[in-house]
Amino acid sequence: MSFAALFLLLAAHTDWNVVNAVAPGTEVRIAAGSRDVRGRVTRSTDASLVLTSDKGEEVFDRQQVSRVLVKKQNHRKRNILIGLGVGAGGGLGVGLSARAKPDQLHFISNGAVVGIGAAAGAAVGAVVGAVIPTGGWREIYRQ
Numbered sequence: 001m002s003f004a005a006l007f008l009l010l011a012a013h014t015d016w017n018v019v020n021a022v023a024p025g026t027e028v029r030i031a032a033g034s035r036d037v038r039g040r041v042t043r044s045t046d047a048s049l050v051l052t053s054d055k056g057e058e059v060f061d062r063q064q065v066s067r068v069l070v071k072k073q074n075h076r077k078r079n080i081l082i083g084l085g086v087g088a089g090g091g092l093g094v095g096l097s098a099r100a101k102p103d104q105l106h107f108i109s110n111g112a113v114v115g116i117g118a119a120a121g122a123a124v125g126a127v128v129g130a131v132i133p134t135g136g137w138r139e140i141y142r143q
Helices: 003-014 016-020 076-097 110-131
Strands: 027-032 035-044 048-053 056-061 065-071 137-142
Touching (some): 016 137, 035 056
Antiparallel strands (some): 027 035, 035 048
């Protein structure tokens, strides 16, 4: 990484204008003095940041705020759908390979074996997609 790129990266995290650009209602976490506060942005000016937290509306002077993190978008639904599709495909493959051969005795039809395999795979995939961590926090300002 070049010096110029490193400088731009560091400058982006120390520029209060980035905090001013955060839309009202955005969920944030800030470090102000010895406190860590979580809330939603009410407004931001060149001199202060106003949040609505559990304690109500709180005003923080720019000099107090040492760090601002913004909540990332939650992708749980997307992850569930991806897991569902991948699991269904895998289960379909297992179901196809588990079908009875023409000379074998079978109690369940081959179509049911394939369907059960696809459904079971889809269920497992959806559960895996649901438990994958999503969201998190992204630092936008550090003093």
